[in-house]
C-alpha cells in the first residue's frame with residue numbers, strides 16, 4: 001500500500017489479498033472471469049449503468065468488471081477501480097485497453113479520500129465482504145456518491161446454499177484440518193450472507209431504498225474444461241484454497257483425488273455445474 005492510508009483493522013485481509021489470495025486470483029483470472037460471467041451480467045443489469053456515468057468498482061481485483069463498466073460508460077464517463085491487492089491490480093492494468101476511461105488505484109475503500117459527490121454509482125462483484133468495520137467503509141464510500149447516487153453489488157449467501165464452494169471444501173477436509181471457525185460477522189466471503197446484517201450496515205452508512213434480491217444459478221466450476229479443469233479450479237478459489245495453503249504435495253494430491261471423486265457425480269459433458277446463491281444488493285444515497 002504505497003499511496004494512501006489504510007484501516008489497520010483490515011491489515012489481515014490486505015496481507016491475504018497481497019499474498020496467497022492475490023496469487024490464486026491472478027492464476028485463475030481467465031477461468032474465474034468465465035465462471036463468474038453470469039453473475040457479472042446480473043449485477044451490471046441491476047446497476048443500470050448509463051453512458052457518461054462515473055463509477056467506483058470496489059475491490060475490482062483483476063479488472064474484469066472495471067473493464068466492462070469502462071466500455072459501458074465510455075468517455076466522458078469514468079471508472080475508478082479500487083483495490084488493496086497490488087498483484088491483482090497489476091493484472092488488471094496489463095489487460096486494460098488503453099482507450100477505456102478506467103483508472104486503477106491501490107487503496108483501502110474504508111479510508112480512501114474520495115472527492116465528495118464525485119460519482120454516480122458504487123459497484124462491486126464480491127469485493128465488499130472483507131471490511132473489518134463495514135458500516136465505516138460504506139459510509140466512506142457513500143461520501144463519494146452524488147445526491148441520489150446508486151449502489152449495486154453482489155455478495156454470497158450462506159455456505160449451505162453454495163455447494164460450488166462447500167462441496168470441494170468438505171472433500172478437502174478428509175485430508176487437512178478445518179479452517180478456523182469464522183463468526184458470521186467476521187470478514188470473509190460469507191460475511192454478507194445475512195440479509196438483515198447487510199440492511200443494518202447500509203442503513204448505518206446512510207443508504208436508503210435498500211433492496212436484496214436472491215440470485216440462484218448453477219456455476220460451471222469446470223468452465224467447459226471437464227473434470228480435470230474443475231478440480232484445478234476449485235483447488236485455487238474460496239475456502240478450499242485457504243484450507244490447503246502450505247500443504248505438502250502428497251496431501252495436495254490426496255485432496256485433489258477426493259475432490260475429483262466428489263465432483264464426478266455432477267459431471268455433465270465437459271461441464272460441472274454446481275449450485276451457487278448470491279444476493280444482488282441495491283441502494284441509493286439520499
Ligand SMILES: C[S@@+](CC[C@H](N)C(=O)[O-])C[C@H]1O[C@@H](n2cnc3c(N)ncnc32)[C@H](O)[C@@H]1O
Nearest residue numbers: 017059060061083084085108109125126127130
Ligand atoms: C473475491 S475478490 C473479488 C475481485 C473482483 N471484484 C472479481 O470479482 O473478480 C475480493 C477483492 O476485494 C479486494 N478487497 C478486500 N478488502 C478491500 C478493501 N478494504 N478495499 C479495497 N479492496 C478490497 C481484494 O483485494 C480482492 O481483489
